[in-house]
Amino acid sequence: MEHQLASQEWRPHVLAVPFPAQGHVMPLMKLCRKIADQGIKVTFVNAEHIHAKVLAAMSDEDKNQHCIELTSIPDGLQTEEDRKKGLIESLRRTIPRNLTRLIEKINCENSDEKISCVIADTTLIGWIHDVSQKMEAELVAFQPGAAADIALILQIPKLIQDGNLDTNGFVMKNDFINLSNEMPPWRRNELPWIVSSDLKDQKIVFECCQIAQQAVHQYTKWLLCNTFYELESSACNLIPNFCPVGPLFCSKISKSPASSGSILAEDTTCLSWLDKQKIGSVIYVSFGSLAILSQDQLNEIALALELSDRPFLWVVRSNLANKNGFLARVAERAKIVEWAPQEQVLSHSSIGCFVSHCGWNSTMEGLSMGVPFLCWPYFLDQFHNQNYICDMWKIGLRLNIDENGLRSSHEIKRKIEMLFADNSIKANALKLKDMARKSVSESGSSLQNFETFIDHLKK
Known part of the structure; x- marks a missing residue:
């Protein structure tokens, strides 16, 4: 009887970790609100400076209605100038330690609602998989951008092996990379790791993409994405375990409150x-x-x-x-x-x-x-x-x-x-x-994918 009572009280608890930028925080926040609407506990972890901006941008009504727990961890940097120069390197050093401490604290405070799943931004997932394994939580990847971009990142080892890319991410053959005739090609200056003319920056971001590729390939059985199959079917078909759940909305056609996780106050x-x-x-x-x-x-x-x-x-x-x-x-x-x-x-x-x-x-x-x-x-x-x-x-x-x-x-x-x-x-x-x-309506492809994922979380 005691065992049966304990199992009834347990509910899944998702920890969500976005990369600390507006374009990454917002779609994952929208997804987490949808997950929380299904009765699943969600804790959303921002870097401290992003967490402060999100709270400042929220209305009092949104704060009162918020259906997910908002918390933060340090990113190891003190100023915005420092973040422009070394955010990725600092996150690589600090996330494993700070996230482990946070999960230990959460699990200790409530044994019936321990973290059972970590949804990690694909940019960060390479530095989080060891944490999720140690904490015995399932690791799920979230791609905030197009399916095409993660499809390209997952092809990096083959592109290097075939001589299409060098080890720094430069195009070696032709002037573009083409994964499918039904997708636009990437010209040499359009690759997602080309962040600036600074070759050091490019190398850091390309290494980050390679780490993400390895982690997604080896450690995840779910890769969620803010797209829908009918929009990017060719890209979706290239990705194992791919689960398009978009478009993700926060207002109008969503039941959730309007707040989207914006880091800037909206002028209505x-x-x-x-x-x-x-x-x-x-x-x-x-x-x-x-x-x-x-x-x-x-x-x-x-x-x-x-x-x-x-x-x-x-x-x-x-x-x-x-x-x-x-x-x-x-x-x-x-x-x-x-x-x-x-x-x-x-x-x-x-x-x-x-x-x-x-x-x-x-x-x-x-x-x-x-x-x-x-x-x-x-x-x-x-x-x-x-x-x-x-x-x-x-x-x-x-x-x-x-x-x-x-x-x-x-x-x-x-x-x-x-x-x-x-x-x-x-x-x-x-x-x-x-x-x-249609994709997010009843019997739509994205809604079916989302419901399948929710069923998995509840098992």
Whole structure:
């Protein structure tokens, strides 16, 4: 009888560990809220500086309604400047020790709710598998980006063996890597480990990808991803134990509260402003949480938006200088915010196009809402996402760089006009929206995958 009572009181407990960046925290947070909605306990572990930002960005209502436990561990660094230079190296040193201590503390405090599963970001999983084994918790991988990118990473040993890559991640044969005719190829400067022109940085990130490849291959039976099978079937078919559970939403078509784990406070005044605009008329401009643009480039964007004669919502993370009276001239048809509730913005009927850096979260959100793209990739996987958007799915256009290294006001204005006039792009965007919604609806592929995973956790 006592044994039977103990088994009834036990419930699974998931520990989730994202890489400390906005584009990694948000999708894993959305997944964890869905898991917690199924009665499973979830503890979400951010690096301390990210944890503080997430809490600061949450409303009091979200804090009260939050269905998962939020906690943190140190990343071993003191300043943002230190993180720019040495985050990956510091995480490699500190995560195993700090995560072990945290799990021991959690398990000691409640023996009926010990950590039974660790969901680790693929970027970190190579440094976490020993911890999960030691703590007797199942290790599950989570890929916050496209299936195509993890498919490429898992092919690294073969690509090196076949002479397509050298040991530093440089392309050796041809000018691109192609895994399938049904996927866009990666050009030599579009590989996900090309973070900058600094060869030392590239080597560190490439080694991180190799470690992730080994850990995913050897230690995980589940690889969850914020995509859906119908969107990336060719990439999905290349990956063992692959489990697409996207698109992951936090509002509108989700039962969870609106908070998404954003590290920046969302300015919701833009929603009432959108209510006043005509259907399909607004240009939404957002370059994510990391892109940095020169003042010259900001001026070109401002001029293009002014000349477009269309209403626009522009996310600018720091104060936009009021150069040449720009704000005064466009005040009647412009809204500028430091951060926006993007899912709600993109789902608004007034949005007509999305000028985007093509991060995977933004890509999934935009296509799930049926919004055409103007593509402005900044780094990492964003260039390959652009290739998907423009070449494979045909739901957007590229913004090309001129001889001065800028996307000119003329180019931006011309592509805005082209996009608003192209009915085929709009039609393709609506088809993908329907496909995305079906994947997370009853009997949809992603919902079935998620339910199978939940059943596994509860056994």
